Amino acid sequence: MGIAIKEAKSEFGFEGAFASSADFAICRRIHRQHGTTYYFASKKFRPEIRKRTHALYGFVRTPDEWVDNPNDLSLEQRANYLRDWRAQLLRGMDGVMPEHPVMRAFCDVVCETEMPLEEPLCFLDAMEQDLSTGRYDTYLDLRGYMRGSAAAVGLMMCHILGAPRTAKIERSVYALGEAMQLTNFLRDVSEDARRGRIYLPLEDLATFSVSEDDVLAGRMTEEFKTLMRFEIARARALYAEADTGIPLLPRDTQKPVLLARILYSKILGKIEERDFDVFGGRARTGKVDKLRTAFHVLVRGLSTIKKTQ
Numbered sequence: 001m002g003i004a005i006k007e008a009k010s011e012f013g014f015e016g017a018f019a020s021s022a023d024f025a026i027c028r029r030i031h032r033q034h035g036t037t038y039y040f041a042s043k044k045f046r047p048e049i050r051k052r053t054h055a056l057y058g059f060v061r062t063p064d065e066w067v068d069n070p071n072d073l074s075l076e077q078r079a080n081y082l083r084d085w086r087a088q089l090l091r092g093m094d095g096v097m098p099e100h101p102v103m104r105a106f107c108d109v110v111c112e113t114e115m116p117l118e119e120p121l122c123f124l125d126a127m128e129q130d131l132s133t134g135r136y137d138t139y140l141d142l143r144g145y146m147r148g149s150a151a152a153v154g155l156m157m158c159h160i161l162g163a164p165r166t167a168k169i170e171r172s173v174y175a176l177g178e179a180m181q182l183t184n185f186l187r188d189v190s191e192d193a194r195r196g197r198i199y200l201p202l203e204d205l206a207t208f209s210v211s212e213d214d215v216l217a218g219r220m221t222e223e224f225k226t227l228m229r230f231e232i233a234r235a236r237a238l239y240a241e242a243d244t245g246i247p248l249l250p251r252d253t254q255k256p257v258l259l260a261r262i263l264y265s266k267i268l269g270k271i272e273e274r275d276f277d278v279f280g281g282r283a284r285t286g287k288v289d290k291l292r293t294a295f296h297v298l299v300r301g302l303s304t305i306k307k308t309q
Contacts (some may be wrong), residue, residue: 018092018106024051027058032104032188034061040290041260044298046252055109056309058102060123060153067130068195092244093117115159121233122152134197135212139212139234142201150177161253172245179238180264186231187267189278190218200231218279228276232268239265249303259297263290 031039031054041297042053066073066081073081088098092107109115126148136142154173163169185192192199193216205212208227217226239261246258263285270283285293 002197017111018097018104019027019055019101020104023105024054027054027105027197028053028099029063031057034065037263037285037290038260040294041256041263044256044259044294049160049229049253052109052113055102056153056156056160056175059106059120062100062102063124063127065126075131079128081126082128082131086121088116089120089124110162113159113162115156118153120151122148123156126146128151130197134195136199136201138203139201142199145250149175151180153177161250161257162247163253166248169245169248170198172248173194175238175243176242176261179235179242180261182231182235182238183264186228186235186271187278191282193218200227201250204230218280220279222247225276228278232271235268236265253295255301258302259294262293262297266293 006119024304030252031042035057038053038057041092042050042057045053063082063085065080070078085100085103088103089107090111092098092103093110098104098107099278106120110117110120126145129145129148133145136145151174154177155170158165158169158173189198189200196216198205198215200215204213204227205215208230210221210227213219214221242261246254249257266285266289267283270276270285274283
């Protein structure tokens with residue numbers, strides 16, 4: 001902890017209205033531990049944006065851990081934690097210092113960026129939904145969930161980046177959020193199944209003759225592979241739609257966003273390399289992938305997108 005705090009003081013050099021450098025150090029540590037791809041890309045932001053990004057990641061990851069990795073927490077306890085997280089945010093906006101260090105940092109970022117509360121509250125709605133919903137009948141239903149779990153995070157990020165709020169950028173943000181969230185769902189089919197959840201739309205399972213039991217039991221059938229091909233193509237179409245908005249972001253933020261987009265989309269290729277076996281281990285990009293991609297993005301900029309299609 002001491003090293004992290006020292007690093008944060010050196011990097012950020014300030015204390016906000018609520019948060020200390022130690023609070024931001026905790027956010028940074030959470031980001032580095034759990035969001036390796038996003039953390040790697042965020043290092044390309046200037047320090048002010050990087051600090052805010054760590055706080056946003058801490059805000060979304062903390063309740064996500066309660067929901068997805070509860071250990072001994074009961075369902076009621078998880079629900080109470082989420083209610084308290086929401087209450088700390090609302091009280092913070094009324095000038096009451098939050099108890100949790102991550103929330104202190106996030107509240108400072110909300111105030112600094114004039115971020116509307118609609119999006120963080122929308123995200124928390126999705127976290128609460130995870131406590132009671134483990135199936136989605138249609139892709140439209142799933143999109144309703146992703147509005148909170150993914151698009152809301154992207155819209156919060158827009159405020160952190162200082163991006164203009166235009167219809168084109170908003171459509172791009174929605175598409176990128178859905179693409180990354182769908183990539184997560186495909187990568188984490190096995191983990192989610194162990195939690196009793198199936199995020200692949202049931203209508204898609206039926207279309208490709210895959211049963212819920214097939215997913216829950218981790219059966220690698222030809223039908224399941226065909227389903228995965230379909231979902232991967234859907235995700236890639238979303239990434240392509242998102243690409244139209246990246247050139248509209250503030251110039252100094254484009255390359256870090258592009259780097260995150262390309263690295264995350266590479267997970268789809270890793271799934272294909274495993275012959276769609278998402279039950280035998282997590283598909284991920286390695287250090288060499290990250291460094292090579294970062295080099296190409298820094299040198300080629302937006303033209304890197306065309307080379308990844």
